[in-house]
Amino acid sequence: MNQNQLVENSTELLKKLITTPSFSTEEDTTAEILQQFFEDQGIPTKGYKNNLWATNKYFDEDKSTILLNSHHDTVKPNSGYTKDPFTPVVEDGKLFGLGANDAGGPLISLISAFIHFYPKKNLSYNLVFAASAEEEISGDNGIVSILDMLPPIDCAIVGEPTQMRMAVAEKGLMVLECTAKGKSGHAARDEGENAIYKALSDIEWFKNYEFAEESETLGPVKMTVTEVHAGSQHNVVPDTCDFTVDIRSTDAYSNKEILNIVERNIDSVIHPRSIRLNPSFMPLDHPIIKAGQSMGLEQYGSPTLSDQAFLSVPSLKIGPGKSARSHTADEFIQLDEIEEGIEIYIRLLNKIL
Template sequence: MKIVALQNEAISLLHSLIETPSFSEEEDQTAIRITTWLQHYNIPTQRYKNNIWAQNKMFDSKKPTVLLNSHHDTVKPNKAYTNDPFKAFVKDGKLYGLGSNDAGGCLVSLMALFVYFYDKKDLKYNLIIVASAEEENSGNHGLNSILPKLPEIDFAVVGEPTQMQLAVAEKGLLVVDAYAPGIAGHAAHDNTENAIYNALEDILWIKNYNFPKHSEALGKIKMNVTQIEAGEQHNVVPATCHFVVDIRITDAYTNREVFNFLQANTKSELKARSFRLNSSAIPLNHPIVKAGIALGRNTYGSPTLSDQAVLSCPSLKMGPGDSTRSHSADEFIYMDEIKEGIEIYINLFNKIL
């Protein structure tokens, strides 16, 4: 199929996706549109919850398999929007609408790539496309829920806005609820066990501590206390203070190692919400990375989280659009970014397939 036709039809699909609300856990209608678009090319699809996937026509279980993945859920629009977030329109070469940049442009570009290679013979790799749900909220029924249903994956390309540069590593996420203990009492009396003061000791340690091992691609681990709550009235010293720690973890440590270290150095009771959102990376000498570098793409480490976090195989994050526009008011992606993204994806895979 001609690339220009694919570009136009991919952009048309993105218009439709923008105008179909698809908040995390509510993506059933965009799942239908994605299925219909693929079936237009006579591509059989499978569905679990709101995840849609398909494999190339000449799939051969003896060959290694590449996963192409991006998500079709969105965050909710913020109050600063001046446009209708569910109205797709083009102005000055920009396609506006919620999810246009994160990650609709990436998704339709990967789908165009998949269609381009779908029925080609004698490929070195199998291809599986997955349009996943619940990425924005790291939900239980997203990509992680269908991985056991897929053939073994040798490596993956995850579509997120990177300006078509090569994000060869991505920080993981560990969210920790901390409960600093204290003894309740009247504020007018001496009380040496104020839960807020105990929490402050731990918070200051978290603020000032630097983990000794740094990642070549991702730099340092970043810890931030992002929420805190304690007390019910002004004259009562609280018995507990709850605070939340957001930790962006590099490939120098596992999530469990970081949690255990925090536990050994703080007084608060710590509870991790999940250990499954690990950092990810792909070797610089991997064929897909070498192919990207040969096309003039740059490599870097990404601080933002994606569905890479649930993959155990090597994975590359790459897609059209700019991450700084994600979750912003009046979200947009340039039309030329989508067209260029499809061309670069196809040229990239032509080098390895």
């Protein structure tokens, strides 16, 4: 199949996906559409929950394996839409529809690249393509649920709208619920221990602490206190003060390492919501990065999360579309972005396969 056919077929696939609601946890019908699309190409697939994957025709267990991954779930449309979010419309070279940009364009472009390489013999790497569910909510039934079912993965390319720039690193996320404990008493008398005052010293630490290591691509770890709750009435010294901390981690530290540092420095009781959304990166001397550099692709560190957070191998985020369009009213992707995405994915993989 030549590139023009790939572009035409993938664009029609994207239109079908737009027509079909696929909110996170409700992606069963788009999973069926993707399975049928691969079947029509003569490519067998496997599935679990609403995830689907396939391997190249001449898969060789003795070779390293590259995962190509993007997601087919979407957020719900917001109230600002002026167009039907489930009716794909092409105007002025733009394809409008919910999920067209995030991550329909990257998804169908990666599918096209996989189809291009699927029948080829003697590849230097194996390829596994996976269309994952629940990415928008970092759900338990998304990519994390199938990692043990996939062949062993050595590295990954994750399709998200980056304007075909290479996101060589991505910030992680950890949210901490903290509780400072005091002792209640009457505000008019010198009684009790004010939990708010005890929390203030910990909040001040979060404000001022600087980590020793700084990421080359993502900069410093960022910690922000975003919520504070305490007290029940004006004349009672509060015995607890709860506050929430948003921590954006970098490849300089794992979330567990950051948590250990926090625990050594504050007195409040810490309850992490989750520590699994780790930062991601791909070494700058990795063959995929070097291939992209030889093509003149720009590289940067991404502040936004993706399914990379669940991958324990080096990963690169790259795809057609623009991150700023994601989750906006009248979402769209430009048709020439899809064409460029397919072309660059194939060129990038050609350099290492």
